[in-house]
Amino acid sequence: MATGIIYSDRYMDHITGFYHPESPARMSAVMDNLRNSTVWTSVQKIDPSSAETEIIQLVHPESHVSRVKDICLSGISPLDGGDTTVCADSYSVALLAAGGIVAGVDGIFSEEILNAFCVIRPPGHHAELTQSTGFCLFNNAAIAARYAQHQYGVEKVFILDWDVHHGNGTQHLFEDDATVFYLSLHQFPFYPGTGDSSEKGHADGLGTTCNFPLSAGSGDESYLDIFENSIPEIVASFSPDLILISAGFDAHARDPLANMYVSTDAFRSMTEVVVRLADEVCHGRILSILEGGYDLAALAESSEAHVRALLAARD
Template identity: 40%
Template structure:
């Protein structure tokens, strides 16, 4: 059965041009938006017109001083925050519409106007800290979305899944003391920003509610799907979230220049199906994704298509069959390390 899957998109996101040499180019979204016009993608999805976030929305997470620092870039030529993170004259507006569009999608899913949604937006967000831009990211959409769901929509428990090849440091830091937000990140070990080791499990009351799986390069579709089934599914069922937010990065694709993973479009459908199975069982299917990385435009558009079709119920990946093809040694390494660290924090082992 086809589901009502919302898509946040807009030309404003193409106006963020971070300068020569930055992999986060407008072409990333142009390729995705072009793919949405394919014949097999017609009349399936619901457009969610991006809404500009208000200052008070951004201040749910970010400091006022930081907000004003980003706002000062409006209308100005290229400004560098770090060696890899820049703003141009339209970046501030793009970032506001990205955050606002994501919050609007969350509202519509929670209010059951949509079954699920995918915000195809930029600049990305998961590296942005409370008062610091980094890793191409300015405002942390997913972290803002979780706080918005807690404070404005009055939800109690939120699961954040980050499958980008890079660790979502900003998201982790936003919730590492919060036992009501479970943060699950699977990422390639040894890459930027250098955070997200197995033993980073949260602090204080939040201990145990941060799960980091830094994995060696060379993991593919079957391994990722198996890890989602072996690790994420049981802990998510125990946590029982009311909403699942996903930092969906596609730089784990085998053709992406950023890392050394072996994912393909069917694998992204597999991990989406695994998350969807969790959501259908626990929180009425409520999933909202936000685009993070993915820097090979052709690979990106194909992988996003596979995810969207899975979200909309057009395809239905056989998760078990895919997971059974995994290299057992690769999966066992991750599961064993996870259990070693978390067995004192969760009592179901």
């Protein structure tokens, strides 16, 4: 089965303003590089449609969805009083990002593809139940988990978040839910402030949240040690039916927003571990969702390395 690349040029219509790091240029950097690489002829290209608002409401209440829509349509303004800027098209682009998620989950569970990388924006993992923040409007990974459960009767979903920032939104949405495991590696202390190792979930979800806070300056050795020596056992004991990756590439050594030293090759190695685990526990099903990554060349290179490892899963 194939590896899907899910992308629309309309993802560039979410205009965040001059000098904003979460820029439309991130899309062209990733896609131009993929199109010019040897992986391009091997991947299945998927052009998504917008998700219905009911899909967003699997995670966010209708009142929040309406509020985001109204603020976007009013013109450029920050959604959170900070740096989550939007334009009139941002709401429809966010629906299309969720549509990319839907296309990926549908493709995997209809067995048209084995795995996929969603080259989408705006990103999602900082989006809380009723708050859009950290460049994120709606929580794409959370929508993927809930859509897979709702549409395909999937019982357990594992979300592995290697974006350099902690995915506060995703953790909070599932921290009392035993059916969705949230695991994050991130720079700590750092934005958004959450993600201490003591945060392990609560109520029914106690034990299905796992944080690996890493000090600034960590690099390949720290990341690969966790991937090789800790994550396999955690994934195997949870035994998910689907693995989602919140794939931010801002832990890259060249990223301007963070202070980690992960190499392009390490992102490939990390993906290889996830591919192997998915093969062992969930028939290879991986939906990878782009989060951050702000050095355009590093983002493009790392995305290609990531896709190469996803492609190798077919063998």
